[in-house]
Amino acid sequence: MKNHLKVITTSFLFFCSLISIAQESENEESKFKSFFKENIEYQAKLQLTLGGASPLGIPAQIRKIESFKPINVLGFEANATKWFNDERKYGIRVGLKIEGRGMKTQAEVKNYFTQIEDDSGARTTGYFTGHVVTRANNSYVTLPVSFVWNVSEKWNVYGGFYISATINKSFDGHIYDGVFREGTPIGEPATFEGTAIGIYDFSEDIRSFQFGEQIGVEYKVNKQFSISLDGSFANTAVFRKDFEAISFKMYNIFGNLGFGYNF
Amino acid sequence: MKKQHLLAFLLAPFLLTSCIKEEEADTNADILEAFIPQEYLKTDPIITNNSVEFRVKSNVDLTKQSPVFILSENATIDPVNGTTRDYTNAQTAVVTAQDPNWKKTYTITFNVDELSTKYAFDHAELTDKDRYYRFYTTGSNGDKIYDWASGNSGYVTVAGNKTPDEYPTTIAQGRTGGLAAKMQTVYTSSFAAATGNPIAAGNLFLGSFKTNLLNTLKSTKMGLPYSGELPKSVRTYYKYKAGGEVRNQDFDVVSGAKDTFDIYAILFESRDKDNFLYGDHDFQDPRNVAIARVSSAQRIETTTWKELEFDFEMVSGKTYDPEKEYVLAIVMSSSIDGARFTGAIGSTLIVDEIELIFN
Numbered sequence: 001m002k003n004h005l006k007v008i009t010t011s012f013l014f015f016c017s018l019i020s021i022a023q024e025s026e027n028e029e030s031k032f033k034s035f036f037k038e039n040i041e042y043q044a045k046l047q048l049t050l051g052g053a054s055p056l057g058i059p060a061q062i063r064k065i066e067s068f069k070p071i072n073v074l075g076f077e078a079n080a081t082k083w084f085n086d087e088r089k090y091g092i093r094v095g096l097k098i099e100g101r102g103m104k105t106q107a108e109v110k111n112y113f114t115q116i117e118d119d120s121g122a123r124t125t126g127y128f129t130g131h132v133v134t135r136a137n138n139s140y141v142t143l144p145v146s147f148v149w150n151v152s153e154k155w156n157v158y159g160g161f162y163i164s165a166t167i168n169k170s171f172d173g174h175i176y177d178g179v180f181r182e183g184t185p186i187g188e189p190a191t192f193e194g195t196a197i198g199i200y201d202f203s204e205d206i207r208s209f210q211f212g213e214q215i216g217v218e219y220k221v222n223k224q225f226s227i228s229l230d231g232s233f234a235n236t237a238v239f240r241k242d243f244e245a246i247s248f249k250m251y252n253i254f255g256n257l258g259f260g261y262n263f
Numbered sequence: 264m265k266k267q268h269l270l271a272f273l274l275a276p277f278l279l280t281s282c283i284k285e286e287e288a289d290t291n292a293d294i295l296e297a298f299i300p301q302e303y304l305k306t307d308p309i310i311t312n313n314s315v316e317f318r319v320k321s322n323v324d325l326t327k328q329s330p331v332f333i334l335s336e337n338a339t340i341d342p343v344n345g346t347t348r349d350y351t352n353a354q355t356a357v358v359t360a361q362d363p364n365w366k367k368t369y370t371i372t373f374n375v376d377e378l379s380t381k382y383a384f385d386h387a388e389l390t391d392k393d394r395y396y397r398f399y400t401t402g403s404n405g406d407k408i409y410d411w412a413s414g415n416s417g418y419v420t421v422a423g424n425k426t427p428d429e430y431p432t433t434i435a436q437g438r439t440g441g442l443a444a445k446m447q448t449v450y451t452s453s454f455a456a457a458t459g460n461p462i463a464a465g466n467l468f469l470g471s472f473k474t475n476l477l478n479t480l481k482s483t484k485m486g487l488p489y490s491g492e493l494p495k496s497v498r499t500y501y502k503y504k505a506g507g508e509v510r511n512q513d514f515d516v517v518s519g520a521k522d523t524f525d526i527y528a529i530l531f532e533s534r535d536k537d538n539f540l541y542g543d544h545d546f547q548d549p550r551n552v553a554i555a556r557v558s559s560a561q562r563i564e565t566t567t568w569k570e571l572e573f574d575f576e577m578v579s580g581k582t583y584d585p586e587k588e589y590v591l592a593i594v595m596s597s598s599i600d601g602a603r604f605t606g607a608i609g610s611t612l613i614v615d616e617i618e619l620i621f622n
Contacts (some may be wrong), residue, residue: 013394060284111290118418123337124420182420185290186360186367188391190420 003254039083042263045097045228046206047075052103053136059248064108072137075099075256081148085127091148093158098167101252102137110187115197115245117217118145125245127185129193130178137236138206139168142215144232159215162232171238174199205243210252211236218260228258291335294369298331298519305488305588306538308601309471311416313475314370316409317350318488323350325350325373342495353406377403378410378489379592385441386433398444398467410487411444412472418463419484421451431597433466435613436570437547438500443615447595448506448522448606461514462608464601470539470596474583479597483542489530489591493583494619497528497555497593498572501614503564506598508608522607526614527556531589540592542602552581552589562599572620593617 050070058065078093110129117123146160174197181187190200216230234252297308297315303323311315314333317330329347334339341357350373379400387396388407395415399407413432427433446465472483503526511522516585531540531550540548546556548602555575563569577583597613598606 058283060287063283063286109284123423125478126420171271180420183392186292186312186365187418188416189293190417 021201035082039086039088039091041058041081041083043077043079043081043260044184044263045077045079045095045258045260046078047259048099048257048259049073049075049099049101052105053101053250055248055250058071059114061109061247062107063110066106066108066131067104070102071104071135072102072139074099077144077205077258079144083150089150091150093144093146093148093160096148097144098139099142099256100137100139101254102135104133104135104230106131106133107219108132109178112175113122113245113247114200115202116180116200118177124182126180126182126187128175128198129180129232130180132173132175134168134173135170137168138166138238139171140143140164140210141167142210143251146214152183156218156220156222156226157216158230159213161211161213164210164234166206166214169204170193170200170203172199174202190241194225198230200245200246202239202243205239205245206254207236207238207240209236210234212252220262224262226258226260228260229255230254264388269523275339281440288360289335289337290360290362290365291356292338292360292365293335293387294358295335295339296333298333299328301535306486306533306590307536310529311471312365312369314409316371316372316374317437318374318562319375321375322415323373323375325375326445328373330371332356332358335360335528347385350572352404362526372406374375374402374406374408375493378487380621381616382411382493383437383441383616384411384444384614385437386615387442390426391416393420393427395427396432396434412470412483413446413465413467414463415473416472418449418451423424427530431463431468433465433487438615440460441615443613444594444595446524446614448598448601448608448610450608456600460604461512461600462598462604462606464596464598464606464610465612466594467510467614468594474595477515481541481543484539485544485594486531486539486590486592488533488538490585490587490591492585492618492621493553494528494529494555495622497526497617498570498620499526499614501526501612502566502568504566504609504611505564507585509605509607512604517605521540522610523559523562523599524610524612525594525601525618526573527554528575528591528593529554530575530589530591532621533590538590546600550590551578552583553577565577568615 062070066127074173075097077095079093081091083091111131114128115123115125138219142162142164144162145156148156148158176197177193178192186255212234214230214232216228218226218228220226232254237249295428305318325464326349327347329345329349331344338358338360353370353372357366384398387398390397398411399409402537404407409506415430417433418430431449433445437443444467448464451463469483469487473482503524505522509522511517528553530553553575555573557573597610597612
């Protein structure tokens with residue numbers, strides 16, 4: 001809840017500043033002024049996100065995804081599209097958004113390499129066969145830069161790259177109902193049954209910066225409102241390079257449904 | 264067009280998750296159960312992650328034994344099941360998982376020795392990648408015998424890089440040179456605490472420990488076969504220091520409580536299956552015949568060696584027949600309520616020489 005509040009406030013402030021920048025610029029010299037006045041559109045967008053931190057191709061250790069639930073799905077974006085000429089056929093869109101990237105999954109795993117830990121810092125790595133619950137809940141401030149193509153009166157197609165910085169990191173979960181083998185797959189077994197769980201928390205190992213691409217389409221309902229759908233794919237892994245407690249790399253892969261208001 | 268895109272994007276995560284790969288080969292290389300003719304056995308075979316011990320009657324011919332093992336699914340054993348070998352001394356067998364990269368060498372022993380009536384705790388070795396100590400004695404055939412078990416192997420999972428001295432059960436300087444057994448109550452971990460075992464009392468007992476991290480009481484299998492006269496008492500030498508605040512299994516402070524240790528011995532009737540007491544027996548098992556337990560007046564803190572002797576008391580309605588097979592459990596713990604995950608961190612019990620005294 002605290003997170004959401006933070007996201008909402010920050011995005012509101014950002015949006016205000018964007019408008020004020022736009023207004024201030026009117027007092028600048030005319031060329032500069034015209035850049036921000038002519039062939040330019042401003043948009044504010046509410047975004048619903050669905051996706052997850054996912055490996056590229058499910059590794060063999062994961063036998064079954066038992067459940068998947070998106071969390072922290074809201075995002076807010078403010079962007080400006082500068083059309084190259086009066087035809088308004090092609091343009092560049094630069095935005096700033098604050099977005100949640102979250103999911104809760106439950107999976108059945110076999111020989112899943114992980115690290116369970118203790119609040120005193122004692123960590124034990126090993127191989128777990130059983131069930132794993134993973135909860136990722138990260139918030140990012142993202143700068144998307146897209147090339148926009150106005151296909152028809154109603155449709156825009158856009159695509160480009162983005163950079164993101166984390167403003168809130170959380171990646172944790174637990175293992176349950178299975179056998180954890182300490183160190184190696186033939187190490188001392190520890191059975192987790194009944195209410196027994198082993199906790200892990202890799203929040204500190206989340207990478208602070210993300211880089212990736214997005215591609216999407218936008219449908220203009222009328223002059224003011226538009227609906228967009230895009231996908232974003234991170235090139236950088238969710239975790240730091242030296243992170244070893246999960247044996248496969250995970251990437252942020254998300255689909256975003258946007259409701260835009262054009263000024 | 265819009266609908267198609269919507270569908271594609273919404274489905275993207277699921278499409279990714281739907282391509283579950285072919286299952287990889289099994290890596291378990293465990294001996295799960297071990298069999299020899301039932302009439303040879305004094306008690307169930309004791310199986311650990313890398314050893315199998317058969318405690319057999321003294322008339323069993325060890326030179327020709329053909330044990331059979333039940334293994335993890337898809338694992339194989341070399342030599343194959345039923346191979347007849349001479350088990351006068353320990354033999355080894357290699358269990359290979361379905362994935363041949365994973366194999367384990369088991370030590371298989373046949374032990375004909377009667378249970379000792381005196382243990383000095385002078386011999387201990389580091390085990391399981393040198394992470395903790397275990398005590399042993401030497402059998403009549405020269406092989407090591409591990410009569411005493413502790414919860415150390417269960418502590419491994421939460422120990423991180425703690426040294427052997429920080430484990431609940433470790434070694435100390437003995438009374439007359441040599442070694443002694445040191446038991447200490449320690450904090451376990453937040454996740455063990457979350458399920459109600461925030462502390463682990465150091466313990467040492469006749470029997471075996473099979474790791475079941477979060478059901479420690481069922482991991483603790485106390486008792487080894489015993490035959491002979493009914494002992495009069497148990498005598499030992501100890502040092503004890505109680506830790507600070509006693510905490511219960513919710514890790515809450517038990518106000519006004521002071522920790523103390525426990526040492527006891529129980530003789531109970533033998534049976535074919537499950538021939539042991541679990542850690543949560545609470546002295547109530549109907550098989551119990553005679554119990555010797557340190558009295559509350561004897562539970563004194565001491566920094567110098569103190570002799571302790573306490574008598575066996577018959578359980579009412581029970582008789583002892585020296586011709587019959589019994590099971591003896593001797594149990595020591597640094598916190599008396601350690602079995603209920605209650606105790607004071609830092610409580611330390613050091614024991615040297617424990618002996619059964621006869622008339």
